[in-house]
Amino acid sequence: MTPIRAAVVGLGGIAEEHLVKLHRLQGVEVAGVCDLSQTLVDAVCERYSVGPGFTDYDRMLAETQPDVVHVLAPPATHAALVGAALRAGAHVFAEKPIAPSLAEYERMREEAVARGLLLTENYNYLFMDSTRRGLDLFRSGQLGEAVNLDVSMGVGLGRAAYGDPDIRHFAHDMPGGALRNFASHPASIVTAVLEEWSSLAVSQRQLQAGMPGNDELRALVGDDRVSATLSITTRSQPSQFTWLLRCSEGTLECDVFGQRLQVIAGGSPLSKLSGEVRQGIGRLGAAAAQVGRAATDRHSYFEGFERLLDDFYAAIADGRPSPIPLAQMDATNRLVEEIFEEERQV
């Protein structure tokens, strides 16, 4: 079988995750990599045994004719890079945020649909085992109807590139700044439960000096039947990402990075006891998995990414839709856009 040819544009920090995982995927070959710096391109080609390398994106598309382009450059460049890839007949896998505005996203989406190509934004945390099992259980209806959802993400950015006083991180130039760079992750959990909403109120604050923008966000979103909160802070350590979904017949509590899912359901003493035993076994398993991760380079943050890429390339091979439906990308991008609209702020 002819391998699927993947090209990568934008060799920033996240490129390593893409290149390493592409290397492991069966039936996929890296057709080319591209960045503005020739030295960087050469170094990456040598380090990851990929190539050829390009500093001219159009030339890479023309010469390598990729089936898929991974767009990993800063979001402000995505519209041009994604557009060129689609016009060259390539499916697109884009890093989040796929665009700095809903309007730019919608133009990309329109072009992809018109050309019958896949356009996928990296919501890797939806594909973490704990999240996937939890959402599958919710969708199965065993827990009844959703009542409310709390999604909370804390990432410590103080020491990372975002807080570099000498080089401004690209995220600070988007509407919403660094918070927007992460918003699609918790937003994609919200839209997995709540596709439409009738109310949205947002509070953003800068609680600590040192970052050039707000470092805390709390959004309250809902319709007539379900309400959800979405929280992001960029100054807590260690990084944590959790969601709690209360339903009419049970509750799901998920630690996304810690890969733990707690299911609280049923009212009889026996079912409570068996639930506690299952939780105990689950925690032991999670502890063993943490030891395994410490000894390997399987960072828990990126485990879902590997599964998402597997599914994405399987969809291309089989001519199926992307594992992330366009409807969910629409809802997520709309929610993120609305969260950062001025009139929503309280």
Next chain:
Amino acid sequence: MKALVTGGSGFLGRHLVAELEARGDSVTVMMRPSSAARRESGEGVLACDLRRPPEELAASLAEFDAIYHLVAAAGSGWREAFESNVAATENLLDALTVAGWRGRFVHVSSFAVYGTNQLARGTTLDESTPLEPEPGRRDNYAWTKLLQERLVRERLGAMDEVELVVVRPGAIYAKERRFQYRLGRPLGEHVVLMLGGSIPMPLNYVENTASLLAECGHNPAAAGETFNAVDPSPPTQRAYLKAWREADPQLKVIPFPLWVYRLLARALERAEERSGGRTAPAAFLQPYVMEPSLKRLRYDVSRATALLGWEPPVSAGEALRRTFPSSSESNTSVSRRDSSSQL
């Protein structure tokens, strides 16, 4: 002599600036704008982040007779290491090219550039030892330091008026930097997992590194040469930790047999092969990454003395004493008792 020190506000940079000033040089320190803003005076400071240098950098380099390039990053992700070690160096070289700069360029490389994995146990490592043949398999620091040295040699080799000297220090240490990865792994502020114990460590006391760098900037015989910076009589891991424990009774040393570590690392390597790369071990458990720090080698430190007539100003014993000054008498006796039981 007018000297510019990139990374001059860092650990090695501060010592080098003091050494150059003691020799009577007029020294300018290049530091990031955010660091420069915290200084009381802007005198002797060139505010510049080499990762994104200002266009006027080239013009401001012309006045210097010597440039000491110390900027480096360790312990960060690959892209940060690349930005600080390679991209920043490339930007400086671009500015030197634009300026048509002439002078002495002293480049601080690293022991990490050597192809240590390919050396047999007991081999003598010196400046003629081949460089790493597979940079992509090493950690981010070694990989980017190799790229950096390669870039410096290529670019400055094409500039007729530039005299290049490359200095490759071993593990630079001082009181403010006691932990070395050649000891093993840090498990906390006062806990060290010692891998092995009897391996000699190619240490370089920071004042000796600074002295050699200054000598390379001044001595005509250094032009075009490469020097390792390693102190004579390298102490073993155990001797180094013993000195540390005597100064810091809180330090706990957990010995871990090297053969068990190697067995574990090889088992993980085989598991990686079997899984098609899906269970790649963490860097500190990859034999190709860690072995260069743990290999039993000899070190020939004679080249700088032979060519430059230079001797390290601080003896190995004195360097250890300065790094680990003895605590109070009672603490010392406790630490000795503890150290004998631990080591």
